[in-house]
Amino acid sequence: MMVRHTSFAARLALFLMVAIAGGACQSSTSSNAPASSGAPPAIAARAPSAPPANAPSDQDLYLELAGFSIVGFNGSGEPTCEYYRADGALMTSAGSRQAEGTWAVNGQQACLQLGGAPICKIYSFAPDGSVQYWFTADNTSTIGEVVAGNRCR
Numbered sequence: 001m002m003v004r005h006t007s008f009a010a011r012l013a014l015f016l017m018v019a020i021a022g023g024a025c026q027s028s029t030s031s032n033a034p035a036s037s038g039a040p041p042a043i044a045a046r047a048p049s050a051p052p053a054n055a056p057s058d059q060d061l062y063l064e065l066a067g068f069s070i071v072g073f074n075g076s077g078e079p080t081c082e083y084y085r086a087d088g089a090l091m092t093s094a095g096s097r098q099a100e101g102t103w104a105v106n107g108q109q110a111c112l113q114l115g116g117a118p119i120c121k122i123y124s125f126a127p128d129g130s131v132q133y134w135f136t137a138d139n140t141s142t143i144g145e146v147v148a149g150n151r152c153r
Contacts, residue, residue: 056123058105059105064125065105067149069081069082069150070144071144072144080092091150092112092114098152101113101115106120109136121134129147130144
């Protein structure tokens with residue numbers, strides 16, 4: 001089960017599988033280590049890679065996201081945030097732009113609805129609080145940090 005109370009060894013094993021399968025392709029200007037200043041870590045778009053077959057799904061994925069924010073930076077260097085409320089409401093921000101919508105779990109994907117076509121992602125959570133997610137439309141992936149509560153205000 002892939003929830004916050006999973007053993008450190010199990011989450012470390014998943015993280016290592018993702019790191020080995022995806023390769024170490026993070027740019028030298030990005031870091032997924034938590035920032036000591038409280039600022040979110042830089043995230044970098046990665047080359048397409050396959051999401052892990054054992055990515056969390058259904059209730060496990062819901063428990064990983066509900067009540068948490070994923071923070072980082074987009075490819076343009078703007079700070080980004082997605083807050084997943086437990087009731088399915090979604091708050092996002094990129095730079096000074098903010099949007100609200102909804103989110104729902106569909107198998108191994110969380111699909112975000114912000115007015116246009118849904119944006120669906122597959123997630124892999126690491127023990128250090130970082131998360132890698134794959135956009136299912138083009139299979140590109142990004143790294144961010146999972147933090148409790150709404151950080152998108």
